[in-house]
Amino acid sequence: MEARRLAAACEGPNCQMPGVKKQPARGAKPAPIKRRDRERTRQEILDIAFEEFAENGLSGGNTDAIAARANITKRLIFYYFNSKEDLFTAVLEMAYAEMRAAEEGLHLEALEPEAAIRRLAEFTFDFHQAHPQFVRLVSIENIHRGRHMASSRRLKEMTQPSISQIAKVLERGAACGAIRPGIDPIELHMTLNALSFFAVANRHTFEAQFAWDMSSPKAKAQRRAEIADLLWRCVRKD
Amino acid sequence: MEARRLAAACEGPNCQMPGVKKQPARGAKPAPIKRRDRERTRQEILDIAFEEFAENGLSGGNTDAIAARANITKRLIFYYFNSKEDLFTAVLEMAYAEMRAAEEGLHLEALEPEAAIRRLAEFTFDFHQAHPQFVRLVSIENIHRGRHMASSRRLKEMTQPSISQIAKVLERGAACGAIRPGIDPIELHMTLNALSFFAVANRHTFEAQFAWDMSSPKAKAQRRAEIADLLWRCVRKD
DNA sequence: TATCCTACCGATTAATTAGTCAATTAACCC
């Protein structure tokens, strides 16, 4: 989640400048840099709300805690986002936008079918492993039956660029006889996502049930390779 | 979830009998059958708490609501289970015990390797489809990082009977050359569980993202067949 | 330097809700 805080950096007329009596120095507080920057403040709230909701869920997420960590008053949260629910929706939108951005970096065009499928598998696995808070947030949204997603025009408009990439690989592979024809790219995407998602989302109950390691780097690397094998095994011809 | 309420039925000295002035007929209330039966009451609380937590999560779950639906006072919940958290743990224990019971019904011994693998896949898929509330509960427990599971001796002791069944099928298959050797039964179980779990747990976000049907009987049947194919494709020799 | 806009705040409210106390009463046993 490094792509966030796009409109940050100290620049423009809102930048902290000497001459104005900022930081009223009340008590031992670190006296945060306050800049009256709408976008910056909004983004800061979103970043912290993302953490809060991913950690504690929607009903568990606390607006007081978000305000405290963002060094603003709670009032401001309701000023920008008008309810906790809407804030959650905004957080979801941001999270999905970032995932979509990550997918742009996946270039399968130049690769042989097998290499492309393996790269796709590894990339998807790695993304989930690298963003457990995103995985948690999606789980939470599903617990709420996707109602925030359903009510957000932005979220519904975000089409997944990966699907068309997969479709092209499958077509190419089918044409050259390496991949069996008739595979639906969305189904394949679902399979791969299920495997990658589960490896993060259900780690705790699975590990507890089977005394099985899913968290060490070694275990992750092994599972990563297995998923890539599996995916290739299930699309290749014959 | 039919296996619950084992110790129910009207029998013994607690059974509703004439002669005693039960049902004080206050107002128009249906005057529920109250029997002062420890086990029955406990089980009723558990059943309703299961629904409540599966629906609303741990922090979202409301003990007042549970009490109201169980026709008891909230105080009684804390009398039997001493906190909301402990009640949640008890609910989890019950849910897993029932899943384990369901797995007992799976007999793979008599089947050919391919048939056994397909039956396993279909059985697992069907179980998840039939118990969406169980799936939700497991998701919720993972959001809480499996801490209730970790703290429950009973849950940790419940070993999965399915694993040894899978191991036997894999052995037999490897011996007769139908299945490639060296497959870990836990890994296979994880793969199958991931696919089956995702089809229920992530239905909402996936459907919203891809305008893809995962809920109709037709879509389920198709996915079921695909998962069985996939599983066989990934274990068979060659 | 007066004016206006708006980012921001302190205090409060109203509702919810986990958990408790001190009883009450149903059932069972002699």
Place this chain on the structure above:
DNA sequence: GGGTTAATTGACTAATTAATCGGTAGGATA
């Protein structure tokens, strides 16, 4: 039928927390 045990209750508390109201003040513009 009196006594003991244990299931059950109603009323209460203390804490939390989403949301609101009536402001204040920073900064741009003229």
